[in-house]
Amino acid sequence: MAETLYWTWWQGGLGLAFVAIGYHLTLGKTFGFSGMWERILYKRETENLADASSLAEDEDAFMAAMLAATEAAMAEDEVAPGGEQLTAADPAEPAAAATGWWSNLAFAIAVFLGGLAAAVSTDAVQLNLLPGPVYKGFFGDGLAALLILLVGGVMIGFGTRMGGGCTSGHGLNGCGRLQIACMVATASFFGAGIAVSWMLEVLL
């Protein structure tokens, strides 16, 4: 089997820093891949967020829309109090910028294409149903190995949603911004991963 060629640690670090900082500078948001998937899967909500973001940028328009919605809701409830003065709100914090659905999908596709380009450039393109020989050494290469992979994927997805982020969001960006919660999350999932790996070494 051909040896897989990887970038050195510092090249990889620089590449990731370029992506994370570039993402923040261009979109004003912190990069997190699981969050991106969430926005791809929740297409309608993501589009609502993008619409909301543009409306919320105009404080006066936003407050006017809110007052109109309130009057409509009151009319529906038939509890509109008389003589209330509509008061303009103080400027509030602007809503976080929301990226459009297509930009998230474009990024996800670009991640795949980037990996493919890197593999092609090193003649390492190979279609595998299962991970490498270490995985096969543990779980074989039959249906059970595929099912374990499937269960593992579901657990990763569940844990990511439960933890509010993944390695890129918590580990790369959160730790980079010295967020305590992200450091705890990163230590937890890497610590658990190391512990389980050791356990598997012993048990299997």
Add this chain to the structure above:
Amino acid sequence: MSCPNSASCPLFAKFTQSSLLDFWKSRFCDSDAKYPTCERYKLGQRGAPVPVTLMPNGSQLGR
């Protein structure tokens, strides 16, 4: 007991800025029985992103 999301809800802060908007607080946020019916709360409970334009009764601002 009021809605547990009040502190982080961007609309709740706005509801305190106008006597008219106080309608939403009394109708949803401050009511133990009603806050679970808030569409913002329900969407958040499902883990979905909650747009700032979604009102507690499910109406969308700007639509």
